[in-house]
Amino acid sequence: MSKESTRREREKLRQRQEIMAVALNLFSEKGYHSVSMHEIAAKAEFAIGTLYKFFSNKEELYKALLLEQSDRFDAALFKAIESPGDEIMKLRRYVQTKGEVFQNNAATIRLYFAETRGASFNLLAGLDQVIRNRIERFLHQLAEIFESGIRAGRFHPIAEPYILAVALDNLCSTFLFLWLENPEKHVYPENPDTILNILFKALVNP
Amino acid sequence: MSKESTRREREKLRQRQEIMAVALNLFSEKGYHSVSMHEIAAKAEFAIGTLYKFFSNKEELYKALLLEQSDRFDAALFKAIESPGDEIMKLRRYVQTKGEVFQNNAATIRLYFAETRGASFNLLAGLDQVIRNRIERFLHQLAEIFESGIRAGRFHPIAEPYILAVALDNLCSTFLFLWLENPEKHVYPENPDTILNILFKALVNP
Amino acid sequence: MSKESTRREREKLRQRQEIMAVALNLFSEKGYHSVSMHEIAAKAEFAIGTLYKFFSNKEELYKALLLEQSDRFDAALFKAIESPGDEIMKLRRYVQTKGEVFQNNAATIRLYFAETRGASFNLLAGLDQVIRNRIERFLHQLAEIFESGIRAGRFHPIAEPYILAVALDNLCSTFLFLWLENPEKHVYPENPDTILNILFKALVNP
Amino acid sequence: MSKESTRREREKLRQRQEIMAVALNLFSEKGYHSVSMHEIAAKAEFAIGTLYKFFSNKEELYKALLLEQSDRFDAALFKAIESPGDEIMKLRRYVQTKGEVFQNNAATIRLYFAETRGASFNLLAGLDQVIRNRIERFLHQLAEIFESGIRAGRFHPIAEPYILAVALDNLCSTFLFLWLENPEKHVYPENPDTILNILFKALVNP
DNA sequence: TATGAATGAGCTTTCATTCAT
DNA sequence: AATGAATGAAAGCTCATTCAT
Numbered sequence: 001m002s003k004e005s006t007r008r009e010r011e012k013l014r015q016r017q018e019i020m021a022v023a024l025n026l027f028s029e030k031g032y033h034s035v036s037m038h039e040i041a042a043k044a045e046f047a048i049g050t051l052y053k054f055f056s057n058k059e060e061l062y063k064a065l066l067l068e069q070s071d072r073f074d075a076a077l078f079k080a081i082e083s084p085g086d087e088i089m090k091l092r093r094y095v096q097t098k099g100e101v102f103q104n105n106a107a108t109i110r111l112y113f114a115e116t117r118g119a120s121f122n123l124l125a126g127l128d129q130v131i132r133n134r135i136e137r138f139l140h141q142l143a144e145i146f147e148s149g150i151r152a153g154r155f156h157p158i159a160e161p162y163i164l165a166v167a168l169d170n171l172c173s174t175f176l177f178l179w180l181e182n183p184e185k186h187v188y189p190e191n192p193d194t195i196l197n198i199l200f201k202a203l204v205n206p
Numbered sequence: 207m208s209k210e211s212t213r214r215e216r217e218k219l220r221q222r223q224e225i226m227a228v229a230l231n232l233f234s235e236k237g238y239h240s241v242s243m244h245e246i247a248a249k250a251e252f253a254i255g256t257l258y259k260f261f262s263n264k265e266e267l268y269k270a271l272l273l274e275q276s277d278r279f280d281a282a283l284f285k286a287i288e289s290p291g292d293e294i295m296k297l298r299r300y301v302q303t304k305g306e307v308f309q310n311n312a313a314t315i316r317l318y319f320a321e322t323r324g325a326s327f328n329l330l331a332g333l334d335q336v337i338r339n340r341i342e343r344f345l346h347q348l349a350e351i352f353e354s355g356i357r358a359g360r361f362h363p364i365a366e367p368y369i370l371a372v373a374l375d376n377l378c379s380t381f382l383f384l385w386l387e388n389p390e391k392h393v394y395p396e397n398p399d400t401i402l403n404i405l406f407k408a409l410v411n412p
Numbered sequence: 413m414s415k416e417s418t419r420r421e422r423e424k425l426r427q428r429q430e431i432m433a434v435a436l437n438l439f440s441e442k443g444y445h446s447v448s449m450h451e452i453a454a455k456a457e458f459a460i461g462t463l464y465k466f467f468s469n470k471e472e473l474y475k476a477l478l479l480e481q482s483d484r485f486d487a488a489l490f491k492a493i494e495s496p497g498d499e500i501m502k503l504r505r506y507v508q509t510k511g512e513v514f515q516n517n518a519a520t521i522r523l524y525f526a527e528t529r530g531a532s533f534n535l536l537a538g539l540d541q542v543i544r545n546r547i548e549r550f551l552h553q554l555a556e557i558f559e560s561g562i563r564a565g566r567f568h569p570i571a572e573p574y575i576l577a578v579a580l581d582n583l584c585s586t587f588l589f590l591w592l593e594n595p596e597k598h599v600y601p602e603n604p605d606t607i608l609n610i611l612f613k614a615l616v617n618p
Numbered sequence: 619m620s621k622e623s624t625r626r627e628r629e630k631l632r633q634r635q636e637i638m639a640v641a642l643n644l645f646s647e648k649g650y651h652s653v654s655m656h657e658i659a660a661k662a663e664f665a666i667g668t669l670y671k672f673f674s675n676k677e678e679l680y681k682a683l684l685l686e687q688s689d690r691f692d693a694a695l696f697k698a699i700e701s702p703g704d705e706i707m708k709l710r711r712y713v714q715t716k717g718e719v720f721q722n723n724a725a726t727i728r729l730y731f732a733e734t735r736g737a738s739f740n741l742l743a744g745l746d747q748v749i750r751n752r753i754e755r756f757l758h759q760l761a762e763i764f765e766s767g768i769r770a771g772r773f774h775p776i777a778e779p780y781i782l783a784v785a786l787d788n789l790c791s792t793f794l795f796l797w798l799e800n801p802e803k804h805v806y807p808e809n810p811d812t813i814l815n816i817l818f819k820a821l822v823n824p
Numbered sequence: 825t826a827t828g829a830a831t832g833a834g835c836t837t838t839c840a841t842t843c844a845t
Numbered sequence: 846a847a848t849g850a851a852t853g854a855a856a857g858c859t860c861a862t863t864c865a866t
Contacts (some may be wrong), residue, residue, distance in 0.1 A: 021864090033239040035862060036859085036860060036861080037860075037862080038860075038861090040312065041828095044313055046826090046827095047826060047827040047828055048827080048828060048862085049826065049827050049828065049862095049864085050825095050826060050827075050828095050859090052832095052862070053825085053826075057861075058860095058861065058862095084279075145347070147389075155854085156407065158403045158404065158407045159400060159404055160405060163381075163400075163404075166380055166381070167377055167404050168382070170376055170377060170380040171373055171376075171377070174372055174373055174376040174377070175369075178369075178372065189850085197364055197365075198365055198373060198405065198846075199404065201362060203363050216852095218850095242834080242835065243835085243836060243837080244834090244835085244836090252851080252852090253851060253852040253853055254836090254837085254852085254853065255837090255838080255839080255850095255852055255853065256850080256851055256852075257852070258836095258837070258838080259850075259851080263836075263837075264836070264837095394835080443650040444651075445760075447840080448838085448839060449839075449840060450701070450840090452837075453849095458847090458848095459842085459843095459847060459848040459849055460840090460841085460849060461848050461849065462849095464840095464842085465846085468839095469840075469841075470839095470840065483720050486627055489709060492841070502858060507838085510752065512863065554718060560673055568819065568845080569817060570813060570816065570819045571816055575793075575812075576814070577848080578793070579792070579816050580786055581791055582789055582792040583788075583789070584783055585788070585852075586785055586788040590781075590784065596864090606777075609776055609777075610776055610777060610782075610817065611816065611860080613776050626829095630829090654855080654856060654857080655855080655856080655857060655858080656857090660865090664830080664831090665831040665832055666831085666832070666857090666858080667829095667830070667831055667832065667858090667859080667860080668829080668830055668831075668857065670857095670859080671829075671830080674856075675857075676856095676858090677859065811835060
């Protein structure tokens with residue numbers, strides 16, 4: 001009986017993920033408003049009513065999608081900066097992991113930026129508050145690495161740690177967007193130092 | 207007689223701008239798809255038919271909005287980097303001007319990023335080709351400043367000029383988005399050097 | 413003063429006819445519903461308000477058009493069958509006149525059949541009652557010719573005179589429609605007897 | 619299970635026919651442009667969306683209507699002229715069948731001629747090409763009967779067979795229209811010979 | 825429990841008509 | 846008297862959502 005219900009639950013979860021996978025592809029390809037619930041149902045080979053058993057409305061499906069993906073990314077990035085090593089190693093791993101995550105989940109990234117669909121404009125706004133908090137928490141964690149490096153005399157205190165965290169994250173995103181937009185022309189550097197050097201090395205001659 | 211027709215034209219222009227102002231606010235608040243032409247008409251206190259006298263359809267109204275605003279921004283930014291002075295002065299003026307433009311046109315900026323409305327993900331995609339070309343042209347102009355600085359031995363050649371241009375531009379945008387989203391918490395630095403230093407000064411101790 | 417007002421009235425009539433001429437062309441080209449009052453106004457180089465000075469609405473303009481044209485056709489056909497001569501000469505003149513009228517007024521004929529636009533289906537229905545009465549009156553006049561011919565022993569009484577009138581009129585229309593539809597292939601016979609013979613000569617061998 | 623799906627399909631077909639019946643009545647009463655999809659939906663007691671499940675747009679519904687009816691008429695008329703017998707018997711049966719079809723399907727006939735909805739004038743133009751071909755094919759078949767009669771020496775060769783076919787067909791239509799418009803006053807002759815005599819017997823005394 | 829037929833609010837757009845100038 | 850800017854009812858159509866089976 002417990003086994004039975006477990007099997008059922010597993011089956012349900014599998015169906016839920018099947019729907020989300022189809023929705024992810026469609027939303028990232030065409031944008032939120034250009035995908036209909038019927039289209040998702042048809043491609044996932046479920047009845048439209050079944051979709052509404054799993055997600056109470058279109059918005060919920062969309063949010064669940066974002067949440068699930070953000071979860072995976074967050075875990076991977078947290079893991080990268082929490083692993084042992086000095087500040088430079090941690091940043092290096094962060095740059096590398098962010099690149100891998102982006103490149104292995106192009107559809108999801110597109111989803112993030114495909115359509116903010118609401119009162120929002122900024123890369124964060126329009127996302128679920130849960131996701132925004134998650135990103136904020138991560139940036140502070142990243143800032144702590146800079147702070148620790150500065151305290152250790154390893155980094156110059158050229159800006160506030162949080163500013164530096166935002167700057168590094170943004171620098172990575174910039175390279176990744178260039179790559180996403182035109183993979184032939186722009187390559188996300190395999191060596192993380194290429195990006196870190198923009199922060200680490202002096203641009204202006206002394 | 208000429209006076210008469212001038213008054214009419216002025217009146218027409220005023221109405222057109224009134225519609226655009228209302229549309230700008232609504233689109234930037236709620237996104238393209240969540241604003242109806244009736245809503246715009248009602249808020250602008252015109253009959254729905256009158257909107258269609260000025261803009262042949264919703265898409266045209268939206269594009270006209272983007273184009274007009276992009277025009278103003280482009281002019282301001284070009285002026286900033288074309289004014290006399292060495293490379294550092296030009297970049298400084300650019301950072302400052304971009305900040306002013308953003309902060310004085312928050313609604314417009316929201317519009318730019320409110321909704322890409324398509325299968326796109328990148329911040330440029332989904333925009334009118336005219337605007338994309340304009341942005342691209344500007345980035346190349348910005349890249350030339352870096353290139354000139356490198357040739358003059360004033361900058362270290364730590365990355366390709368175009369990459370540096372994109373990086374600086376995105377760095378500014380990122381801080382401005384943080385400010386836009388939460389003006390109390392995040393302040394766009396009044397001193398441009400705060401941003402430029404991230405690129406200009408060594409982060410890692412030698 | 414009387415001269416003055418006469419000149420004005422003439423001018424007004426000229427304008428009215430100018431509008432009707434433009435409307436006739438547009439309606440016959442595109443059909444009633446596919447022509448807008450604005451289109452007519454623009455092509456006639458009048459303000460839209462001016463059209464409404466002459467015709468209280470679109471329907472009225474259309475009806476006026478039909479009425480005026482029907483007037484001209486009716487006059488021509490009546491004249492044809494009222495002119496002196498025996499029954500055969502009258503019918504001959506009728507066939508010839510109907511041909512000339514059709515061929516010289518293709519646009520108008522198209523107008524008649526372009527769109528019945530109402531609860532109607534038949535070639536008469538949907539037309540103004542005035543026009544229907546006019547046509548009915550004409551057919552009776554035509555029937556009288558057949559009756560007179562039969563009474564004079566000049567025609568076989570193979571059917572009621574009214575039936576014969578309808579048949580002859582329809583025979584002419586048939587030839588003319590064939591011609592209208594494909595002027596190269598089907599020619600309306602220059603010699604009226606070609607049509608009359610279908611009625612006048614035996615088809616079945618005795 | 620199969621029974622189940624059959625019942626569903628029958629139900630669907632019934633609904634489709636219900637919509638078409640309502641549409642037929644409305645279109646034939648008021649003409650294509652003067653009937654709205656909402657009106658059809660309301661009268662058929664369906665939601666507007668349901669109409670669009672059956673017919674992808676208004677035009678399709680209209681065409682489906684014409685096609686279905688034309689199909690039935692075509693079959694009946696072909697059957698009439700293909701049944702055994704000499705040319706006169708075939709023509710007689712044709713005249714009779716056409717009369718029956720018209721009189722039993724007044725609404726449909728009205729539909730055919732209710733509105734050509736275009737720049738067309740001719741009774742055929744504006745119809746679907748499929749229907750026009752069907753009519754054309756039928757007229758040629760009818761022409762062959764005349765030709766065969768002429769070759770057999772049974773008919774005088776007073777005109778080209780195709781012309782005679784068109785003439786007979788239009789003659790029937792004309793009388794049927796008179797009847798349709800005013801059933802009390804004009805009677806479509808019960809005896810087909812009344813019409814055929816106009817073609818078959820000499821009108822003018824020798 | 826899963827289905828998908830049915831719903832109808834709400835969208836964009838057109839155009840006959842009005843009326844202040 | 847002539848104008849044409851302004852109006853808004855109403856059209857065709859879509860699609861998120863519901864609920865009887």
